[in-house]
Amino acid sequence: MTSLPIPGLDRDVPALLVKVGRFPQQHGGLGVLRSLGRAGVPMFAMVEDRFTPAAVSRYLTGRFVSPTTGREDPQDLVERLLRMGREIGRRTVAVAADDEAAVLLAEHADLLSEWFALPSVAPELPRRLASKEGLHRICGEAGVDTPRSCAPRDLGELVAVGRTWGYPLVLKNLEAYTRLCAPVVSHTTMIRSEAELLALCGASRTPSVLVQEYIPVESTEVWATHLYCASDGTQVVFTGRKLRSWPPYSGMTSRGCAVPNPRLAELAGHLCRRIGYRGIADLDWLLDQRDGRFKLVDFNPRIGAQFRLFETVLGVDVVRALHLDLTGRRIPAAAQAQGRMFAVGQVDLLSAVAGAWHERRPPTALLPRRDLERAWLSGDDPMPAAAEAVRFSGTVARRLTKPLRKRMRG
Template sequence: MSSELDEPVPVLLTRIGNYPQHHGSLGVVRTLGRLGVPVHAIVEDRFTPVAVSRHLTRGVVWPTTGREDPGRLADALLSIGRSVGRRCVAVPTDDEAAILLAEHADRLAECFLLPPVPADLPRVLAGKASMHRICADAGVPSPRSLAPADRGELVDAGRELGFPLVLKNLEPFSRLRAPAVASTTKVRDERELLGRFPTDTLPPLLVQEYIPRQQAEDWITHFYCGPGGRPRVLFTGLKLRSWPPYAGVTTRAVALRNPQLAELAARLCGRIGYSGVGDLDWRYDRRDGRYKLVDFNPRTGAQFRLFENVHGVDVVRAMYLDLTGREVPVGPQVEGRVFVAGQLDFASAAAWLRTERRLPPDLLHERATERAWLSRDDPAPAVIEAMRFMGLVARRLARSARARPDHPPSDGP
């Protein structure tokens, strides 16, 4: 699917919150811009990687935090949509944007083409506890999870699930307003758990059983579903590394066909009637031989460009074609594509080397098919990303140096 489309409908890349170094957003701009689609994108400032892409038609500077009133956020989206000049396809790249688009779809339909997802469903799926309830109802395995309301329930949760265990932010929006943890976090024992939450009042928090990485594989499923939860495209792949290690964003993954996992994802989407792009994280538990759903992200995943079918259709292109009344070419996924997320993968590989005392087995053998930042036809975003990344590292090193005492404490009086 390399040729440009006739009379393309414009797109607005929609995002809530401050995450300027997001390679998934750049992937959206590139995959649609290469088809000749006019892509407008919400950006934090004029010098983000997305803002300097040659495939971007217009960057709309609109910094948000996720703490704003949802009605006002919807008003602002309408204003941006009207400025495009015609109805456009909205592509969300975070849970909050997906929820906003779904819950205000009636109003936003004036300016945007949106998948017919039930209005409350993205919020339910993005919520960690509510997602696990849906899994239980649908017969889809998921790790045991609890949402404690106070320190007493937190202690009980730890003892019931056992240590180590995993902590996550419970709800979308609350992770921006009052984050319980910076990212998915493993805690080793009750002392460490209670040390993170010294008061009886807890932020919105999910406590989840830990599946030992030695007994697990991390898999991902990306798809686009039309009305009624019928997948138009569905892809599966194996996550090789992440940052933070074993818990965070995918830094290296390979596209691998997994019929069992594909059937699980398709059955779940059909059962709940999900429509739109989705990004699912699974953990295969060798102890009981089951794939367990860890996260259901009701929006475009950061590594979606890992996957294409034999016609060059990824999940974003599939949604765009479907919502603009075009045919979505059907075909098997391309096997063996490898996605690498730049500097984050170097950090992940270094963490692997430090822990395992050897180089990651894929480092020299799995060559990248798709890189998050580097692209021959669009080099500027990689340059901006490198500059911002080095600035981020320098600021963190400076904060660390300021936190250290000027003189080490003596051993005696």
Template sequence: MAQTGPALDREVPVLLVKVGRYPQSHSAVGAVRSIGQLGVPVHAMVEDRLTPTAVSRYLTGAFVRPTTGRESPERLLATVAAVGRAIGRRSVAVPTDDEAAVLLAEHAEELSPYFLLPPVPPELPRRLANKGEMKGICRANGVSTPRACAPRNREELVATARSWGYPLVLKNLEAFTRLLHPAVCATTVVHDERELLASCPPDGQLSVLVQEYLPPQHAEDWITHLSCGPGGEPLAVFTGLKLRSWPPGAGVTTRACSLANPELAGLATRLCRQIGYSGTADLDWRLDLRDGRYNLVDFNPRVGAQFRLFETVDGVDVLRALHLSLTGRVVPQGPQLPRSFGVGQLDLQSIMATARREHRLPRDIRPHRETERAWICGDDLVPAAVEALRFGATEALRLARAVRANPVVRALRSRPRD
């Protein structure tokens, strides 16, 4: 069922480009629906034929091209170029992770026969995806960030933590390295030295960022999603309030609402103009209520996981704005709609974890008339069913590992049998 929205060029397909294994990606499903519902052919690189993305009714073609991020740049480049040739028409290439954004920007010239790409400076996505480099870019352009540093080893890590105090936030420092040699499994909040040491590998150099943690009672989490044209000129700018995440206090957004924030929109667009950023972007901010300052926490040079939260009265989201721009069409400039966004099972986990740890129910919002759900869509239900099956299998494996690791269970299994 086609939806109303801006008139996209249906002769120009879209390819979702990914590097790494994350089959349960609601950003990719959202992208397929966003473009496919307007009649544009959408193709995607997927891990297998039974990912939620691969089974969407709006997907024109699934290219099973599993990658790990450990491949050489030449091999990854050849893989993406081969998919472009197979599509047969020059397509808009959309990265759904930082590594894909880096690959497309640094090899834009070689990929130009197959893809339409935003004219971003080739080195910029890699620098923005590097948490330490991003802090330097912000400092040079008058944007506040939380205090942060990149220790080289565990000794420096422990010394920093003892000097700053807890809690602290740990993040993998840069694209590709987070897949090759991850310092932490994901963005992690540590509350003491035991958690700190348990979170990081014991040997070798670290590729990790230590970041100041702004306590939730003194802070709010905000998000900005943009699509920028040449020279950082804004095509579409959205702002919203992040209410819950998984894990709580860090990680992917599980509940958010769209709220117009002209001050924050101005900060984000000014930064993109100053650095010449072009393309879609997902920026995470933390508002320190003690001084009223917005601190940029992450600049993700790609389409964000919750980008479908944001849409204008004209039906424009950041991905549709990018397609309009790259195909030479005008992007309508209407105000953003008031909407909310939820990520099903992950949001339930966030609520339960917060209630267990803090003995309170997490903050919520008065429901908007329109709620965008990450998985459930009335005319595209199969991705939600596949996600439920994969989520259940993932949780069952996690529970089995936890049971096996339990000291009591290990002791019982090791007892000699009569």
């Protein structure tokens, strides 16, 4: 936990966590509440119900129970946000918790700016970056390496790609919003054969997916850059390693380590300068050890779920940098704090056990450390961890009893 106060932070300007889609167990949003709330900023949040982990945080000043699916008319969502702004009653910094929220805030900034302070990003840019196909094109124009990728127009072309490139392949949902409304995969997914591909996508004539080449796990290091690009061109850039993920090798970070990497920081900063990006971003990279190149696989125009892994030695993370910039305050220049780690509780334990089983070795990096930032458990904010434990247990129970419930219905 960071010592306070954060230099220059304006505690008279509240912040609102904006969410689109149902993600009640999203730990990144809780990190936003704790980051700014610990610094004395009044915090508000959109929540799915009154008992989500974020909704019971001690750092929450006010909650708006406003469940969404991503299928709503954007104008309806804008009206909801404007009502929230009026209820808060003063200009508020909006923090996007997901790609869809980032797209919504950017594309309707002209209306939302009545109540909300927002980064001055081009309205169309977050949607292009959140699109896997759009990102691939942007990287091609900017000279940034990516894994070989394509967006098949129909099922026949998808099958042809598999036969031409060979297996395994990696599939991702193609666009923001469609991943909520009509997802083809639940997360980045490795496909090992044509039969597996057809079992997953065969029901759709036009599956909305991006196909990427598979880079073998043993030939890669997984890196991340989290950064904030200010309106005056100032950048705060952090780099780190993804040590484990859930699901293993393809999902969200379950354990990460902050590792300064000047080469990667410059690469990410250059890309954002080149495209004129403003705001918070979370970029995922693969270091392909076969050619020594960093290859960009995702550009998320919003907070990353593990953003609390990263701080400067003065205690500034990307959310605090956003608040400082949008309230007209200077972002103090300082080096990245080294050696910090981040873990997502029981999910990291599952990942460690699964990885150890797959690699036939004992689990590693399980012991607690002084510089470990936990996604849920916190001595000064214990209720979210309790709420998450209840929901996690319910999820496990439903999955374990799913076969039995199917047989009973049959």
